Amino acid sequence: MNNVYANLNIYFEEPNWICEYSRKNGDDIEICKIFFDFEPPTCDVYKYFLKNFNNLTFQKSEFNAEKTVLL
Template sequence: MNNVTANMNIYFEEPKWICEYFRKTGNEIEVCKLSFDFEPLSSDIYKYFLNNFNKLTFQKSKFNIDKPILI
């Protein structure tokens, strides 16, 4: 069984609020990007994911997690 971890970032990028949802399964990282016309509360995001999770489209991330990222 693979471990699954998730992370979410929410930020404002004129003129919308962007929600990036990352999930890692094994050695694969996938990302789904959503946009909101209003500042979403935690409850708004929770409701959205409850109602629409099956409709989300994930794309493979370009990051290689086997190599460390130097900043």
Template sequence: MNIKLTVYFEEPFWVGVFERTSNSLYEVSKVTFGSEPKDYEVYEFMLRNFYKLRFTKPVKLMDLKEKKINAKRLQKKVKKETEKKGISTKAQETMRLEQESKKVERKEISKTKKDEEKKKQFELKQQKKKQKKKGH
């Protein structure tokens, strides 16, 4: 399992994006920190809250091959990624897909609630009509 945390400034808050890869499955979680977090605060947050994070549904990655990386090359890669600002496009795409799926779920739920409410109102009107026809 590989876990990557990217902390960046997204107006007006500092945001952390956790990317988790395991068995060719990719998951993302976004956390808002508020003011700029110190290194020890981020570390403490990870220790206390990592298992409480809600990751997106797993997305399958194609051709994810883990091979041993030379130590110097790894240092260069880490330096390059720390200089880079923002989050990866994979993470953005995954979060967008998750947001769209939740949006569809919300629409379906609200539609069923509206239909139930209309049905309830219709039944109430029918009941009132019957009461008027019966008389006293």
């Protein structure tokens, strides 16, 4: 059985607020970004996802957690 993880981040990047939803299923990581012109209250984000979740476009991430990163 695969574990499924989801993460939602909202941050400001001039001139928009960006809602970044990422999900991990097994080894696959997919990301979707939604742009807001205003700071979205939590209830608006929740409503948006309830109404539009089936229409979201996810992109595969190139991130590989198993590679060694040298700092």
